[in-house]
Amino acid sequence: MAGHSKFKNIMHRKGAQDKKRSAMFSKLSREITVAAKMGMPDVDMNPRLRLAVNAAKGQSMPKDNIQRAIDKATANEGDEYEELRYEGYGPAGVALIVEALTDNRNRTATNVRTAFSKNGGNLGASGSVAHGFDRLGLIVYPASVGDEEKVLDAAMEAGADDIQSDDDNHEIWTAPDDLHEVAGALEKALGEAETVKLAWKPQVTVEVDEAQAGTLFKLLDALDDDDDVQTVWGNYDVSDEIAEKLGQD
Template identity: 80%
Template sequence: MAGHSKFKNIMHRKGAQDKKRSNLFSKLSREITVAAKMGMPDPDMNPRLRLAVNAAKAQSMPKDNIQRAIDKASGGDDENYEEVRYEGYGPGGVALIVEALTDNRNRTATNVRTAFSKNGGNLGSEGSVSHGFERLGLIEYPASAGDEEKVLEAAIEAGADDVESSDEGHTIWTAADDLHAVASALEGSLGEAENVKLAWKPNLTVDMDEGAASTLLKLVDALDDDDDVQTVWGNYEISDEIMAKLEG
């Protein structure tokens, strides 16, 4: 168990997501509908749906919206989304993994390729960068959940593999197959998490200078703006100083 290492900027800045609340709700709804279609429409009987609902609640998505997304799965609508993963390189050689849910692979592939090419990146083939990442379960709690010792103890008890704590909050890692069980156990001891999802964690990270970071964030924003893109993961680190300059 590690308690001090940091995991920052791997998933794009939360602030950017907050500014796009309606877009974010649309993406969360799509994930809920897909999860409900793939299994039971009851979160207690469907681990993926439970994770999707928890993620929506963490973003303060209204209960009515959540229920509508679940109902849509059993309502006989003819929208069929499939999961697609794109891999490529951004400015400075940064490796990026883009997860999408789409009903039109050609449209999504074109949009993702365009975002890469217009913002200093190159789309690669499947498997071109994912070998440098681990597929893990990610659970995030705010600093208010407790001090480092309390969260570490709860995480060990719940069966987590690793904990990273900072002034900003706590990041808890699990094996991908254990995510649902660990998240449920932690909910009992620490309350509802801020974020629960499957993640791509890089084995090594790349420190970005200001110029490369600026272009990279434009690329990530362009990808985030696409309705089909669910999450963008990368192996980049941007210092607080550079981030403050770019957001200033």
């Protein structure tokens, strides 16, 4: 089950810089509110809400912020959002999947298309790249939670399908429908996870050189800066050396 981790290369992590922290919390709050509106405002009865709350906790979002987002849904306040997915290609033919929550699909479509076109990419039709990814559940723990053997035993006991560990993280992969159950079992064994979410895992990755990586990161940052964009997944593989040199590690 174990193997070399590629998680940091397939998901563009948001909010690494302090200046993006407020924007990150805003996106997390939006997901919590949408999840609470779509089901019961109770994490024990609403799997999507539980995932959203766990994601917020993993980013150290204050409990008061989380509760306010849930209360907003209970009071039927705030805008109505719809989920959108965009697919396209970046530099070096990298495939990207962009997940968004928006109250104005025309605005979001224009912004996403502009980000692609100005940064060496092309926005494609729906389904143009998703066939190269698997839709899976992803649970991430920091390496500090324990060694690979300990996490492997816990993951197998919880019913996970795969685990990949490196010096930074343990990534545990599940079938989408099993994510809530496996995450709950792992929480009892290992504590709260850093990440619990549905993910797009690439079937094959594309190695990107330094020049292409610089343009790719500009595209990812442009997408990330859009308030409507929640997550960007890609099949790119950038070496640690290049990522560090470009300030993205």
